[in-house]
């Protein structure tokens with residue numbers, strides 16, 4: 001059984017709704033999957049997961065949330081090489097620049113992005129939830 005971590009930050013619940021759908025998708029594929037906040041995850045436990053979904057909304061000016069998520073993610077970055085990951089998050093008024101920059105960062109760290117990232121404008125609609133579930137299924141199989 002594969003072990004999946006869904007590590008996310010959410011200020012107003014939009015990315016949280018996405019994370020829950022990712023979790024559901026991974027579990028439906030038989031994976032042992034857990035939802036974790038940034039303070040429950042760091043590089044020291046990264047190795048114990050077969051794959052990781054990272055979720056964070058666009059914050060600041062097209063960046064990851066800076067107080068909790070960014071330090072956690074930065075600590076993992078040096079160990080991302082070869083790691084199977086997927087990214088998701090909600091945004092407001094932008095065009096997804098934060099996600100493009102985040103993907104570039106992951107690729108430069110050598111991570112294996114196993115599927116397309118999922119971005120949703122504010123609260124995910126049904127289609128967004130289905131895309132998040134599919135992301136979880138990809139990770140879980």
Ligand SMILES: Cc1cc2nc3c(=O)[nH]c(=O)nc-3n(C[C@H](O)[C@H](O)[C@H](O)COP(=O)(O)O)c2cc1C
Pocket residue numbers: 009010011012013014015016057058059060061062063090091092093094095096121122123
């Ligand atoms: C401080 C702050 C900064 C934000 N910066 C951006 C941004 O740069 N680009 C964007 O598209 N949305 C931005 N947003 C909008 C959020 O990404 C959007 O509301 C998202 O749905 C929040 O997700 P959450 O409910 O998971 O916290 C910002 C929101 C806040 C509160």
